[in-house]
Amino acid sequence: MNKRSLAVLLRARMRPNNSTKLAFSPLPNRSRARAMQPSSDNANKPQRDFEHVRDSMHSAISMNKTEVIDTVLNDFSEGYFSLCYENRRRLLLVLAKEYDLNRTQVCELIKQYLGVLGEEAQSAGHEEDGVLGSFYRIERNLRHALKPMYEGLFERLNMHPGGLKVLTSLRADILSILAEENIASLRALDSYLKEKLGTWLSPAALELHQITWDDPASLLEKIVAYEAVHPISNLLDLKRRLGVGRRCFGYLHAAIPGEPLIFIEVALLKNVAQTIQEVLWDDPPIPECEATCALFYSISSTQRGLAGINLGKFLIKRVITLVKRDMPHISTFATISPIPGFIQWLLSKLASQSKLAEVNDISQSSADRSGSAFRENILEPEEEKALMDLSEEFVAGKNGMERMLNLLTSKNHEWSNFAPLLSILKTPLLRLCARYLLQEKKRGKALDSVANFHLQNGAMIERINWMADRSENGLHQSAGIMVNYVYRLENIEEYAQSYFSTGQIHASDDVCRYVEPLNEHQPATDKRG
Numbered sequence: 001m002n003k004r005s006l007a008v009l010l011r012a013r014m015r016p017n018n019s020t021k022l023a024f025s026p027l028p029n030r031s032r033a034r035a036m037q038p039s040s041d042n043a044n045k046p047q048r049d050f051e052h053v054r055d056s057m058h059s060a061i062s063m064n065k066t067e068v069i070d071t072v073l074n075d076f077s078e079g080y081f082s083l084c085y086e087n088r089r090r091l092l093l094v095l096a097k098e099y100d101l102n103r104t105q106v107c108e109l110i111k112q113y114l115g116v117l118g119e120e121a122q123s124a125g126h127e128e129d130g131v132l133g134s135f136y137r138i139e140r141n142l143r144h145a146l147k148p149m150y151e152g153l154f155e156r157l158n159m160h161p162g163g164l165k166v167l168t169s170l171r172a173d174i175l176s177i178l179a180e181e182n183i184a185s186l187r188a189l190d191s192y193l194k195e196k197l198g199t200w201l202s203p204a205a206l207e208l209h210q211i212t213w214d215d216p217a218s219l220l221e222k223i224v225a226y227e228a229v230h231p232i233s234n235l236l237d238l239k240r241r242l243g244v245g246r247r248c249f250g251y252l253h254a255a256i257p258g259e260p261l262i263f264i265e266v267a268l269l270k271n272v273a274q275t276i277q278e279v280l281w282d283d284p285p286i287p288e289c290e291a292t293c294a295l296f297y298s299i300s301s302t303q304r305g306l307a308g309i310n311l312g313k314f315l316i317k318r319v320i321t322l323v324k325r326d327m328p329h330i331s332t333f334a335t336i337s338p339i340p341g342f343i344q345w346l347l348s349k350l351a352s353q354s355k356l357a358e359v360n361d362i363s364q365s366s367a368d369r370s371g372s373a374f375r376e377n378i379l380e381p382e383e384e385k386a387l388m389d390l391s392e393e394f395v396a397g398k399n400g401m402e403r404m405l406n407l408l409t410s411k412n413h414e415w416s417n418f419a420p421l422l423s424i425l426k427t428p429l430l431r432l433c434a435r436y437l438l439q440e441k442k443r444g445k446a447l448d449s450v451a452n453f454h455l456q457n458g459a460m461i462e463r464i465n466w467m468a469d470r471s472e473n474g475l476h477q478s479a480g481i482m483v484n485y486v487y488r489l490e491n492i493e494e495y496a497q498s499y500f501s502t503g504q505i506h507a508s509d510d511v512c513r514y515v516e517p518l519n520e521h522q523p524a525t526d527k528r529g
Contacts, residue, residue, distance in 0.1 A: 050087045053079035054094060061099060061152045073160045080166070089177055092170070096185040099149040106145050113138045150189065154196050164255035167197065168305030175307060194308055201253065201261070201306070203314040208322065211248040211263065213239055219258050222302060223248065226263075229298040229338060230280060230471075237281075241265055245285025247294075249319050251311055262311045264319060265298040268327075272334045272484050273297075275468040279336060293332040294323050313457045320487060333487040334462065338469065339478040341448045342436050343408065346429075346479075350405040353378050357399050379404070383428040394421065404428070413475040416467075425479075426466055433464055433481050434514030437505075444503040451483070455499045458492030459485035460506035464514070 056076040063072060083091065116134045157163035174190045177183070211223060220242075224232045232238050242248055245268045250260030267279045268291035279297045296319075299312050320333050356375050379387070384400035395410075397403035407415045407425065415421040438461070440447040446455055455461075461483060468474070468482035488495075491506075498504040 049079070050083065050090065053083060053087075053091060057091065057095065057153065060156060061149055069156060070160060073156060073163065077157075077162065077166045080170075088173055092174055092177065092189070093183070093186065095150050095153070096183070096189040099153075100185065100188070101146055101148045106142070109138055109142045109145055113142070148188075148192060151192070151196075154193060158196070158200055158255075162255070164200070164253065167193065168256075168303045171197065171305035171307075172303070173305075175304065197306060198309045201309060201311065203318070206251040206253055206261070206311070206314070208315070208318050209250050209252050209260070211242065211250050211260070213242045216258065219260070222259050223250075223263060226300050226302040227298065228300040230276065240281050243285075245269075245288055245291070247319075247323070249315065249322070251315055259302060261303055261306060262299065262301045262315055264296055264312075264315055266319065266323070267295045267297055268330070269293045269295055272332060272462070272486070273336050274463070274465045274484075276336055276474070276482060277470075288327070289329070291327070291330060293334060294320075294327075294330050296333070296335040310453075310456075312453060316457055316487070317492075320489070324489075333489070335454060335459070335483075335485045336465070336468065337450050337454065337483050337485055338474065339433065339437070339448055339481060339483055340450060342433055342478040342481065343476065345436055345440060345447065346432055347405060347408060349376070349378060350401045350408075354397075354399060354401040354405060357401060378432070379428055380431075383424075386424045390421075390424070394418075408479065413472075416470065416475055416480060422467070429479050429481065430464055430466060431514045433478070433483075434511055437461055437464070437483065438507060438511070438515055441503060445499070446505065451485075454485040455505060456496060457487075458494075458496035458499075459487050460491070460495060460508065461511050462486040462508050464511060 053076065056072060056079055059072045060069070060076045063069060080088065080091065113135070116131060116138065119131065119134075154167060157167050160166075171190065171193050174186060174193070178186055178190060211219065213220075220238065224238060232241065240246065247266040247268070248263060249266070250263035252258075252260055267273070268285070268288050269278075270286055270290060270292055272293050273279050273295055276297065279295065296316065299315070301307070301311070323330055323333075353376055379400045387395075387397075387400035387403045390403065395403045395406050397406050404425070407421065415425065437446065437448060437451050446452040451461070463484040465482045465484065467480045469478070469480055474480050474482070495506050498506070
């Protein structure tokens with residue numbers, strides 16, 4: 001594909017009824033995966049095709065003839081991608097259940113191990129070498145028995161040309177099925193494959209590549225297709241993101257040529273940007289020699305099947321090292337990041353607390369105060385008053401929380417275009433956003449997925465920015481608020497370790513101030529200026 005073809009493709013993608021993103025679920029969108037595989041005439045054939053693919057899968061697992069294994073693997077790969085959704089699901093369940101480990105053998109070996117343990121106790125240290133020899137033999141056999149049979153398929157595909165791409169597609173399908181139904185054997189299959197992929201895609205196996213306008217159009221098309229944070233609007237937008245004052249880096253793997261597994265976009269700026277508009281070319285770029293900040297403003301994965309494998313951690317660290325080496329005058333490494341879960345969390349809180357407030361008002365005249373124990377101070381008194389002072393011409397509601405809920409769910413985010421409403425909502429939304437980032441946890445880690453990603457990589461929360469993303473998506477997911485995470489080179493490992501071990505979140509004094517009145521007895525954060 002040349003640049004002219006890419007321009008045509010981009011224009012097609014920007015038509016009103018075309019989504020700017022590829023569908024994230026691979027199962028309904030398999031035409032794209034099929035296009036990367038050898039053509040097959042078997043796509044619409046009946047049931048016997050399932051049996052054929054099942055047989056080729058069995059051969060790929062059990063066959064020992066190395067001279068024909070490539071043919072078998074090709075046959076399996078082509079056959080798998082020709083299957084419809086339901087047959088792929090059936091095949092993956094067969095793989096998970098019928099090619100699992102042999103538990104009867106495992107139990108027998110455990111009995112043998114316990115038997116040797118009893119013999120050792122009776123021998124009181126005599127014939128030690130013989131007993132140890134028995135232990136080593138059984139342990140070796142146990143290690144082998146605890147490997148599921150489908151490991152052979154994964155190992156062989158990994159060594160097969162194009163096989164790594166097949167494995168990532170297999171896992172993408174597994175994840176899509178698990179999102180709909182929780183199947184224990186399929187979870188085990190996913191866990192095993194995820195672990196294998198994580199090993200095979202270690203940083204040593206990946207090539208860091210700076211993506212430029214001179215790269216093949218086929219690679220640039222992948223950047224356009226998979227940009228998940230700030231969609232690329234046209235060819236000029238793409239050229240700007242790869243031009244002066246901007247960088248784009250991706251991880252490539254030799255087994256999936258011409259397609260970055262993950263890529264990150266960087267802006268070279270004088271200061272840490274407070275809005276995404278500053279990054280997406282409201283103004284011409286500054287001379288690169290004047291830049292002191294490298295701002296990461298988008299990181300996107302191209303492989304759904306690599307979900308949960310933290311390639312981004314290694315990518316960010318490699319990019320920081322590279323930029324620092326090539327541009328020593330860059331002293332600050334930061335992000336301007338979305339907060340994808342904030343509004344969903346807040347709307348849920350507002351809805352539940354508004355109802356509890358209403359129930360509590362009704363029960364105040366009676367002895368029933370059961371709802372009071374669950375009530376939470378979502379709004380400060382002055383915030384409540386400001387919302388209740390609003391004319392019903394703007395918003396209705398029996399209390400401040402209900403009014404805020406109605407404003408945030410208004411059609412076309414009308415509140416964001418009216419200065420008096422912005423003024424009233426700014427303080428409570430920034431405060432509640434700080435609470436969400438600093439205090440709301442899931443299994444001891446930040447509830448927000450993007451926050452968790454950067455915090456586990458060793459960043460700190462530096463600043464929360466009001467009306468930083470006025471796009472439809474920005475208003476929908478975070479009321480236009482964005483956050484700056486900063487990577488301080490001298491603290492990255494320390495911050496990552498403390499977050500991993502205790503869930504400690506490091507944040508600046510400015511961010512912590514938003515929640516200090518409610519957090520005097522909860523040292524969940526570490527204040528750093």
